[in-house]
Amino acid sequence: MRACVVGASGFIGGELLRILLRHGGLELACATSRRFKGEYVYRVHPNLRGFTNLRFVEPSLDAVLKNSDVVFLALPHGESLNWVPKLYESGVVTVDLTADFRLRDPKAYEYWYGFVHPYPDLLAKSVYGQPELHREELKGAKLIASPGCMATAGTLMLAPLAARGMLGSTVVVDAMIGSSGAGAEGGIVDMHSHRTNVVRPYRPVNHRHIAEIEQELARVSGRGIRVAFTPHAVNLVRGIFATGHAFIEGRKVEERDLWQAYRSMYGDSPFVRIVKDRSGIQRYPNVKYVIGTNIVDLGFEIDDRLGRIVTFAAMDNLVRGGAGQAVQALNIAVGFPETEGLMDVPPNPL
Amino acid sequence: MPSLACSVCGADVDVPSDVMDGEIVSCPSCGTKYIVRINNGQMLLEEFKGDVEDYGE
Numbered sequence: 261m262r263a264c265v266v267g268a269s270g271f272i273g274g275e276l277l278r279i280l281l282r283h284g285g286l287e288l289a290c291a292t293s294r295r296f297k298g299e300y301v302y303r304v305h306p307n308l309r310g311f312t313n314l315r316f317v318e319p320s321l322d323a324v325l326k327n328s329d330v331v332f333l334a335l336p337h338g339e340s341l342n343w344v345p346k347l348y349e350s351g352v353v354t355v356d357l358t359a360d361f362r363l364r365d366p367k368a369y370e371y372w373y374g375f376v377h378p379y380p381d382l383l384a385k386s387v388y389g390q391p392e393l394h395r396e397e398l399k400g401a402k403l404i405a406s407p408g409c410m411a412t413a414g415t416l417m418l419a420p421l422a423a424r425g426m427l428g429s430t431v432v433v434d435a436m437i438g439s440s441g442a443g444a445e446g447g448i449v450d451m452h453s454h455r456t457n458v459v460r461p462y463r464p465v466n467h468r469h470i471a472e473i474e475q476e477l478a479r480v481s482g483r484g485i486r487v488a489f490t491p492h493a494v495n496l497v498r499g500i501f502a503t504g505h506a507f508i509e510g511r512k513v514e515e516r517d518l519w520q521a522y523r524s525m526y527g528d529s530p531f532v533r534i535v536k537d538r539s540g541i542q543r544y545p546n547v548k549y550v551i552g553t554n555i556v557d558l559g560f561e562i563d564d565r566l567g568r569i570v571t572f573a574a575m576d577n578l579v580r581g582g583a584g585q586a587v588q589a590l591n592i593a594v595g596f597p598e599t600e601g602l603m604d605v606p607p608n609p610l
Numbered sequence: 611m612p613s614l615a616c617s618v619c620g621a622d623v624d625v626p627s628d629v630m631d632g633e634i635v636s637c638p639s640c641g642t643k644y645i646v647r648i649n650n651g652q653m654l655l656e657e658f659k660g661d662v663e664d665y666g667e
Contacts, residue, residue, distance in 0.1 A: 519619040519640070536619075539641030 261594065262289035264328040266319055266335060266343065269293035270444045272357060273334040274305040275583035281311050283587065283601035285594075288312065289327040292319035325350050330594070332586060333357060337373075344403065345379055353593060354403050355586045361386040361405040362472055372471045389589035391598065392529045393419060393476060398592040406589055409581020410435055410491060411472035413502035416532070417558050417573035418473070420521040421506055422481035426513060426569060430486045432505040433473070438496030441577050457495050464490045498578055499547030504571035513569060518560050526558070530599050531580070531588065535559045535572075545574035551610055552576060554584035554602040614655050618642045623655060634658055 263283075265276045268291035280288040291301055293316040301316060302309035317323060321343070324331060331347055333340045333356045340360040347354045363369060366380040377383060387397045389406035393415070398404065407415070414433045421427050439455050448454065470489045477485045519534070526532040535545045536559045542549060545557035559572040575581055584602055591600050613622040621639035629635070631648040635655070644655035 515618055515640075516620050519621075534639070537641035538618075539636050539643060543641075 261285060261329040262287050262327055263330040263332065264290040264292070264324050265332045266292045266324060267333065267339075268301065268316065269296050269304050270334055271440050271578055272582040274301075274308070274444075275578045276332050276334060276586065277301060277305060277308060277312070277314075279579075279583055279587050279601050281308070285591075285596045285600055286330065288314065290314075290317055290324065292317050292324065294319055321346055325352065328352055330355070330590060332590075334583075338375075341378060344382060348382060348385070348403055351402070353401070353590065355389065355406055355590050356386075356404065357406045357408075357582060357586055359405075359408070359468065359472075361403065362388060362407060362411075362475075364388075364475060368471050368475075372468045387589075387593075388472075388476070389586065390415060390476065391585065391588045391592055392416060392526060392532060393480065394589075395592060398589055399595075401589075401593040404586070404589045404593060406582075406586040407472055408469060409437065409441060409500045409575065409577035410467070410469045410489070410502070411476070412556070412581050412585060413500050413573040413575060414469075414473040414487065414489065414504065415476040416526075416556055417502060417560075417571040418477060418504050418506070419480045420518075420525045421569060421571065422477045422485060423525060424517075424521045425481070426508055426511075426517075426521070427477070427481065427485050427506050428508065429484075430488055431477075433487055433489045433502055435489070435491045435500055435502040436494040436496075437491055437500045437577055438494065438498050440498050441500065441581075442493075455493075455495075458493050459495065461490055461492050467491060496547065498551050498576055500573075500575060500577040500581060501545070501547050502573045504569075504573075506569045506571065507567055508569060509567040511567070513562060515562060518562070518569065522558060522560070531555050531602070533557045536561070545572045547574045547576070548610055549606050549608065550575050550580070551606060552579065553604045553606050554580050554588060555606065556580050612653065614653065616640060616642055616644075617655070617657065625653065629653075 263286040296316045340358040366377040369377040386403040386405045387401040389404040535557045544559040556575040561570045616637040619640040633646045636643045643658040647654045
């Protein structure tokens with residue numbers, strides 16, 4: 261199958277190119293960039309030098325359709341609205357990495373994004389591209405709404421607890437994310453002198469991706485769960501680490517219960533590792549051991565004194581929280597092995 | 611190779627077939643360490659409490 265990446269000059273676009281270049285079932289047919297059209301992709305993504313002589317092309321719908329069976333949209337939020345209806349109508353498989361088709365409820369777009377969604381019919385047809393939680397729905401899907409790193413980390417670490425009624429009405433989530441999460445464009449706060457050594461919150465309340473975590477936890481648990489989410493910018497280039505705090509007052513939870521909860525949900529998931537080890541160097545998840553891969557490491561601990569379950573998630577924000585997860589969902593949708601193009605062993609030391 | 615259930619996480623802890631009384635084994639999943647106790651041919655795992663190293667800060 262031929263694949264095209266629309267918006268291929270960004271960080272996630274570049275990671276899509278890197279993964280697709282060694283995918284056994286997909287041929288990288290085109291990469292678009294309005295800004296860099298005509299330029300070799302390795303001039304923007306230097307890590308790809310020697311692996312491809314592909315050049316960026318103008319992002320035109322006709323050219324993309326002519327060259328593609330599968331289209332990945334790695335665009336800024338809001339721009340996929342201009343592409344998805346026509347791609348869907350054409351019959352190509354579309355994996356949208358923006359937030360434009362992730363929320364099931366059209367009204368949620370008014371609250372979280374401030375616009376009336378123009379295609380509620382397509383929202384109903386899109387499948388949320390979280391492979392571990394939507395594996396069956398993804399099979400044969402034509403429109404996949406692939407989630408980002410914050411929603412993926414928050415959802416995956418809390419879903420096993422949600423499914424077993426171990427979350428209260430509100431759960432607190434803190435996340436720490438590297439600078440690549442801000443994208444390749446950059447503003448003044450992304451300058452080296454402002455970004456290096458930084459540890460600061462951003463959008464500490466009402467972050468838009470809360471909507472997805474709440475949507476998925478409600479789906480798994482069958483009830484509404486509010487997520488108090490605060491992300492932080494930290495001194496990493498890649499990686500996201502999330503910590504969840506679930507208060508379970510009045511209920512006794514044993515460590516074995518949590519092992520069962522996580523194993524039953526992710527036991528057949530090739531990219532989820534449960535890390536809660538009493539031996540060795542790594543006792544809990546650590547971004548250091550997942551960078552560059554599609555792996556998400558999940559862990560937990562019980563705070564008996566406070567009646568609290570603490571959960572952890574570590575992953576590469578650009579791969580597991582972006583390009584890799586999109587390819588994983590596509591693999592399931594079109595019948596490739598779920599791991600095709602994605603089975604990397606993390607380097608160590610990093 | 612015989613295996614016994616980890617009392618902490620429930621995973622199977624493989625025990626070498628030629629294991630001797632007092633040997634240390636660890637759970638492949640959660641890392642809990644056990645002393646293998648053999649009494650009248652019966653094999654039991656007793657949690658080993660002596661290992662307190664912590665690589666964290």
